[in-house]
Amino acid sequence: MKLSLAVQTAEVQFIPVALLRGAFEEKLAKAAALGADGVELMPADPAALDAAAIRASLEQNKLGAAAIGSGGVKFVTGLSLLHPDPKKADQARARLDDLIELAAAGGAPLVTVGSFRGLLAPVGSGGRERLVSILQQAGAYAQSRGVRLAIEPLNRYEADLINNADEGLAFLEAVGHPAVGLLLDTYHVNIEESSWTDPFRRVMAAGKLWHVHLGDNNRLPPGQGLIDFAAIVTTLQQIGYTDWLSAELLALPDGDIAAEQTLSHMRSLQEA
Ligand code: LER
Ligand code: MN
Numbered sequence: 001m002k003l004s005l006a007v008q009t010a011e012v013q014f015i016p017v018a019l020l021r022g023a024f025e026e027k028l029a030k031a032a033a034l035g036a037d038g039v040e041l042m043p044a045d046p047a048a049l050d051a052a053a054i055r056a057s058l059e060q061n062k063l064g065a066a067a068i069g070s071g072g073v074k075f076v077t078g079l080s081l082l083h084p085d086p087k088k089a090d091q092a093r094a095r096l097d098d099l100i101e102l103a104a105a106g107g108a109p110l111v112t113v114g115s116f117r118g119l120l121a122p123v124g125s126g127g128r129e130r131l132v133s134i135l136q137q138a139g140a141y142a143q144s145r146g147v148r149l150a151i152e153p154l155n156r157y158e159a160d161l162i163n164n165a166d167e168g169l170a171f172l173e174a175v176g177h178p179a180v181g182l183l184l185d186t187y188h189v190n191i192e193e194s195s196w197t198d199p200f201r202r203v204m205a206a207g208k209l210w211h212v213h214l215g216d217n218n219r220l221p222p223g224q225g226l227i228d229f230a231a232i233v234t235t236l237q238q239i240g241y242t243d244w245l246s247a248e249l250l251a252l253p254d255g256d257i258a259a260e261q262t263l264s265h266m267r268s269l270q271e272a
Helices: 024-033 051-060 071-077 086-106 127-144 165-175 186-192 198-205 229-238 255-271
Strands: 002-008 038-042 064-068 110-113 148-151 180-185 209-214 244-247
Touching (some): 024 051, 024 255, 051 064, 071 086, 086 110, 110 127, 110 180, 110 209, 148 165, 165 180
Parallel strands (some): 209 244
């Protein structure tokens, strides 16, 4: 499994779950120096970025692009796919295409869809069907660009649609598109599931475990809280998950220390 750090891109002021301090280029150099295999990019305005230049910087630092995270768009701009204002929802839909473009041009395998999907409550009962249709279209576009979409179950305090792995798998059935799968985040798994490991097994068995976010129960680096990351790593090794483990957690006490703590703890578990 490859280890990644979530980092905000250059146009972003602040995302609380992005790691590393300094300018974007410094972040990449630090990620490489700390031994990360790659980074998950968290942009707010993907179309404003020079994807080819980012790709070149990643290559120069021998880092992979683990994913394009959409959470920064929601956090910074407030846009979401189910936004109750149709104009904002349209802007979000266009931005999803921009995220897909950045993934394709930047060399990332997928775009995450977590908080960026928005909430059902403000839009009512047709929201689920609308999201299914948006993801069918976006999945087709992603596939045409050689990338995929990973929907992320989020805990009940952050989302009212798709809170756990089973709801995620049921949603994928409704979408029915081969380029749309799931991402499991250990922080959300800890709140919503009754096992730290079974959800990974079920989603992997369905062929839909495409990405993993790391964060302990307190959203600090793995090892700083209560989650049994040794059991999760063992399970992921047993089920043959070889993709990214991407740290998306609070930059505390600062983004450099949290990155270093995450990487050293996860490496020690992988080598155990
Ligand atoms: C939000 O809590 C989260 O985990 C992000 O990945 C959502 O986009
Ligand atoms: Mn996450």
